[in-house]
Amino acid sequence: MQANKEKLLWMYEKMVEIRNYEETMASVYLEGKLPPNIQQGLAFDIGSGPVPGEMHLAAGQEPVAVGICAHLKQEDTVVGTHRPHHFAIAKGVPLTPMTAEMFGKVTGLGKGKGGHMHLFDPVHKFSCSGLIGASLPPACGAGLAAKKMGKDWVAVAFFGEGAANQGAVHESLNLAALWQLPVIFVCEDNKWAISVPKTSATSIEWVADRASAYGMPGIKVAHNDAVEVYEAVAPAIARARSGKGPSLIEVKTDRYLGHFQGDPEVYRPKDEVANLRKNDPIPKLATQLKSAGQMTDAEEAAIVARARQRVTDAFAFARKSDYPAPQEALQHVFA
């Protein structure tokens, strides 16, 4: 299935928004973490600044999220990973409460209790987890619910190529195939699991080759390209919606930044990092759209401005929101 102009522009705008979000977050995250901490003998104080804790950014991986989410509706479920922002944004999670959550504010998605790796938006049916491989079982659950309730909803579980070796992944693939659940399993291969390259962690080149072992289609997307992802997954979505069961998709993508912000990346060849942005999928799609006459320079400028504005507004909202009162820590163990 080919993407129409509307879908193409949507994917472009979402990719611009995600990239702008991640770059803004990358710089805001450093606030308060560098000097004067350096004088105190710290290179970096992970716990200070407006956005504390770990921060995993997905700059470079936008095509995976938008190419898939362009097929989804609000009732479809997405379960993301510890690197969740691109999935959340592509699924339609509103930026303001999402950002407020990362600032630990009471206006956040989880009232400041979850943070960056634990974003829950039941309205847009998005969730994620800090545990590797943990996205697949709940996606099976969402798929089972859709099936039992007679809906044509699908569930998408995103996971990294590192997670592909986790037990929960294999169990979920089997269960979904056995019960013919409407689940799309999407392996995002950015080649690295923190410092461990795929070549030292996985005995085969394509995780998607494992699909046949479970009795489901395996789809390989060789380029970090939103249109390629969109077109390749269309049959999997149609299959799931029509009750024919799950599919396993693998997309080759690139992690532009460190595993987490502040990662010294001692393990990664410097030339790899320097070369990654040469194939940046965002300007590439812009060029394609323009040469096909589907986007004018003025439209492009408007898209970029709109996306930036949404990000700016979200960060401004997060900054000016209040922190929860300390005693609120004691609420919500039971609803």
Place this chain on the structure above:
Amino acid sequence: MTTTRKLTMAQAIAEAIGQEMERDNKVFVMGEDIGKYGGIFGATGGLLDKFGPERIMDTPISETAFIGTATGAAAAGLRPIAELMFVDFFGVCMDQIYNHLAKNTYMAGGNIKLPVVLTTAIGGGYSDAAQHSQCLYGTFAHMPGLKVVVPSNAYDAKGLMTQAIRDDNPVLFMYHKGIMGLPWMAYFEGSSNEVPQAQYTIPFGVAKVVREGTDLTIVTLSQMVQKSLLAAEELKKQGISAEVLDLRTLVPLDRKAVLKSVAKTGRLLVADEDYLSFGLTGEIAALVAENLDTVALKAPVKRLAVPDVPIPYSRPLEKFVIPQVENIVAASQALMKGRVAEGQPA
């Protein structure tokens, strides 16, 4: 004479592992990012260069497989050290830990030795939220079959790690991120200290009085030791003399040291970063309660711990649930004012 120099806890742990690997070629390490990265918390820093990838093995993210592999390799005669970054992740491979590693020696009637060291990071305080901030040592100490070691400083960490590797039983070695001396995390001074170059061991089950006092005993461990020492300084200014007891290992537990100190001071505060209910604080309180015939209390026991909620992300919330220096001070003051009820031994 042996040279000493100041090391961080991370460096001390890596040194202990390296020296033991030199001494015994059956020792090897497995885990995620323990090679080039040197462990996310630095506990295997520099070891890959020294020993190569045959003995410093980066694993896939397959915890059930590699922790189970450690058990199997140990049963076959090797001495594996396996690291799983955060204790919060143990759930995914819990069966291999608590049904196999912890029980096989027993079920084999003592005929199998399982000299495995499992290492992992614990603790919060930097907004890493509910899935990356737990301590959980109480959970593992609760289940029989694992020795549980939780050091508070570099000197102890080296001696306890050497001891752990030489132990023929499974040992869970848990280090608090906030005292590893990481260049990217604030920490309480005191955990980096003088560490001898030469190898040494510290026996398990021997608590340490890290500060002498006469008015109350603070029983604690890990990063809470550093917090308690700061609290004790503060209390001193107010004329209160606090004794701080570092348990160092939970299994085995130095019950004698607890009773001895509480008998001396007559007051007990247990300060813990684990959850309150069914945990370390309850265990220590029960120990004292069971010995009230010999230990006279001047006030009821006090417990400080995480109040049975997951660790929240937001800074003010996290600060509220994890006991801080000021909470230890306040609890100690309350303890000094507290009186046992009428009719109880004073």
